[in-house]
Amino acid sequence: xxxxxxQYEEPVFRPPSExxxxxxxxxxxxxxxxxxxxxxxxxxxYREREQSEVLRDIENSANYFKKLxxxxxxxFLCDGDALGAPTENLLSSLKKINxxxxxxxxxxxxxxxxxxxLKSDEDLRSLRxxxxxxxxxxxxxxxxxxxxxxxxxxxxxDMIDGCTKLQNAGIDLSVICMLGLGxxxxxxxxxxxxxxxxxxxxxxxxxxxTTMAIEGTPYHRMVQRGFEMLTVKELLTELRDIIDxxxxxxxVLFRTNHVSNxxxxxxxxxxxxxxxxxxxxxxxxxxxxxxxxxxxxHM
Ligand code: SF4
Numbered sequence: 394x395x396x397x398x399x400q401y402e403e404p405v406f407r408p409p410s411e412x413x414x415x416x417x418x419x420x421x422x423x424x425x426x427x428x429x430x431x432x433x434x435x436x437x438x439y440r441e442r443e444q445s446e447v448l449r450d451i452e453n454s455a456n457y458f459k460k461l462x463x464x465x466x467x468x469f470l471c472d473g474d475a476l477g478a479p480t481e482n483l484l485s486s487l488k489k490i491n492x493x494x495x496x497x498x499x500x501x502x503x504x505x506x507x508x509x510x511l512k513s514d515e516d517l518r519s520l521r522x523x524x525x526x527x528x529x530x531x532x533x534x535x536x537x538x539x540x541x542x543x544x545x546x547x548x549x550x551d552m553i554d555g556c557t558k559l560q561n562a563g564i565d566l567s568v569i570c571m572l573g574l575g576x577x578x579x580x581x582x583x584x585x586x587x588x589x590x591x592x593x594x595x596x597x598x599x600x601x602x603t604t605m606a607i608e609g610t611p612y613h614r615m616v617q618r619g620f621e622m623l624t625v626k627e628l629l630t631e632l633r634d635i636i637d638x639x640x641x642x643x644x645v646l647f648r649t650n651h652v653s654n655x656x657x658x659x660x661x662x663x664x665x666x667x668x669x670x671x672x673x674x675x676x677x678x679x680x681x682x683x684x685x686x687x688x689x690x691h692m
Contacts, residue, residue: 396457397454397457398450398453398454398456398457399416399417399450399453399454401416401418402418402421402437404433404434404436405418405471405472406433406471406472406473407469407471408469408501408503408529408567408569409600409650410567410598411467411469411501413465413466413467414465414466414467414468414469414501415454415458415465415467415468415469416468416469416471417447417450417451417454417468417469417470417471417486418442418447418450418470418471418472418475419441419442419447419470419471419472419475419478419482419483419486419502420439420440420441420442420471420472420473420474420475420477420478421437421438421439421440421441421442421472422434422437422438422439422440422472422473423437423439423472423473423474424439424473424474424477424505424507424508425473425474425505425507425545425546426439426473427544427546428531428533428543428544428545428546429542429543429544429610429611429612429615430543430571430574430604430605430606430607430610430611430612431610432607432609432610433473434472434473435609437472439473441478441479441482444482444485444486447482447485447486448485448486448489451468451486451489451490451493452489452493455493455494458494464494464495464498465494465498466497466498466499467498467499467500467501468490468494468498468499468500468501469500469501469502470483470486470500470501470502470503471503472503473503474503474504474505474507474508475502475503475504476502476503476504476505476508476509476512476528477504477505477507477508477511480512480516480519480520483502483520483525484519484520484523487500487520487523487524487525488523490524491523491524498524499524499526499527500524500525500526500527501525501526501527501528501529502525502527502528502529503528503529503530503531504528504529504530504555504559505530505531505546505547505555506530506532506547506551506552506554506555506556507546507547507551507555508555509528509530509554509555509556509558509559510547510551510554510555510558512558514558514561514562517558517559517561517562517564518562518563520562520564521562521563521564525564526564526565527564527565527566527567527597528559528564528565528566528567529567529568529569530552530555530556530566530567530568530569530596531569531571532552532556532568532569532570532587532590532591532594533545533569533570533571533574534549534570534571534574534575534583534586534587535549535552535570535583535586535587535588535589535590535591536549536575536579536582536583536585536586536587537549537586538575538579538582539574539575539579539582539583539586542575542579543574543612544611549586549590552590552594553590553593553594556568556594556596557594560594560595560596565597565598566594566596566597566598567596567597567598567599567600568591568594568596568598568599568600569599569600569601569602570587570591570599570600570601570602570635571601571602571603571604572601572602572603572604572623572628572631572632573603573604573622573623573627573628573631574604576620576621576622576623577621577622577623577627578620578621580623580627580631583631584631584634584635584638585638587635588634588635588636588637588638588639589638591635591639591641592638592639592640592641595641595642595643595645596645597645597646598645598646598647598648599645599646599647599648599662600647600648600649600650601632601635601649601654602649602654603628603654603655603686604622604623605686605688606622606688622685624682624683624684624685625655625680625684625685625686626677626680626681626682626684628686629656629673629676629677629680630677632649632673633670633673633674633677636662636666636669636670636673637666637670639662639663640663641662641663644661644662644663644664645661645662645663646659646661647659647660647661647662647665647669655686656676658672658673
């Protein structure tokens with residue numbers, strides 16, 4: 394965007410649904426930065442930005458949009474787990490956004506289970522009351538063996554506890570899981586445990602990514618040494634089985650719309666479960682055995 398006043402510390406990532414959001418870097422990198430399949434922030438060392446820099450970015454971008462005569466509907470706080478920033482800094486950013494942007498601006502953030510657990514109930518309620526409306530968690534799997542294998546940094550119970558805390562504070566939760574993350578070895582427990590944990594968490598939004606072995610990552614090296622990844626047919630079968638086993642008490646908006654997914658599908662669970670399963674079964678039937686998804690160099 395010509396004349397846009399923010400100089401980002403690249404690379405910058407955001408969820409697909411934040412594609413039209415104003416991005417503000419509250420933190421740089423990811424505080425975990427160890428997940429074996431992820432190369433998103435490997436070029437960055439995690440740090441919390443000076444709050445004065447964050448406030449300057451918010452103010453400058455608000456002035457820019459004011460001159461433009463239109464504001465973005467959403468602001469997304471980056472990088473990989475900005476919920477891990479000190480609560481007072483996040484509250485200060487939210488206050489500035491409230492003062493500088495229209496009243497109904499939605500603020501979102503990436504979060505880890507660790508971030509959620511380290512915040513007090515009071516912290517989370519204050520963040521919600523100041524406008525933090527949604528957090529995105531890369532849960533990836535509900536299976537502890539898979540979470541351990543991929544050095545996720547939190548186990549399934551942490552995911553449940555963190556998400557419960559966050560949602561009790563009134564913050565919407567969007568959970569992302571990864572198809573095929575446990576490879577052929579852990580596919581059964583990945584399916585069963587992911588469905589079980591998702592059913593307990595009952596997020597507002599749920600999406601799935603397809604696991605890719607990205608060159609340069611420990612996961613890629615594991616695959617080179619013989620860890621067996623799933624074929625397209627097996628990935629679709631995992632997705633079908635997880636959806637089939639999930640039992641939600643409240644509506645979940647489900648979608649697979651990430652660039653790494655070959656087959657976009659979506660709907661409201663449990664309401665659209667039958668039609669989603671029908672679609673997945675048709676794809677499974679049509680997909681030949683032994684084909685693998687394309688290999689990107691990044692996600
Ligand atoms: S997957 Fe998420 S938590 Fe793990 S290293 Fe990447 S950004 Fe960090």
